[in-house]
Amino acid sequence: MIKYEKYPQKCPFCGGKVQYTSNAEIYGKEYGNGKCYLCKKCGAYTGVHNNTNIALGVLANKEMRNLKIQCHNIFDKLWKNSKERNELYYKLSKIMKIKKEHCHFGHFDKEELKQALELLKTGELK
Ligand SMILES: [Zn+2]
Structure with a gap:
């Protein structure tokens, strides 16, 4: 982190x-x-x-910026309003065992971004 x-x-x-x-x-x-x-x-x-x-x-370095873009590409399709977005961040924070306040792609390091991307790709967040 x-x-x-x-x-x-x-x-x-x-x-x-x-x-x-x-x-x-x-x-x-x-x-x-x-x-x-x-x-x-x-x-x-x-x-x-x-x-x-x-x-x-x-x-963020280049690798992290790339991961962040990939995360947002999937994540942003999963919510329609800010309430849903907050719920998704909440779910993500629970699965990743991190604090809700820290749970934003912009606050993640490389490993956290990879973990989040994996969760998004496998549909575990839905
Ligand atoms: Zn530097």
Whole structure:
């Protein structure tokens, strides 16, 4: 588990210094709310909540971003409103034995993402 920090300063992967910066450094131009936390050393990053400098989730590398996209592709088809979404996250947290507050794909490390994806693929969450 990677500890979620609102204002990450140190990269959980390489120990490099994390900077709060423009996300043009990642995408080439500013995208969405325009800001992110970026590890200058290995390029892991996370976005921020709109109009804040609070990190959306934990810093993610390329492999984790890929897993996260795959998880969301399946997960987002399983719910129609926020009540159903909350119930699904609750179920997932029970199966994975993690705290509900921690149960968001953006807060998962690589192993947790793999586990969640497996559960989604096998339909165990439905
Ligand atoms: Zn790093």
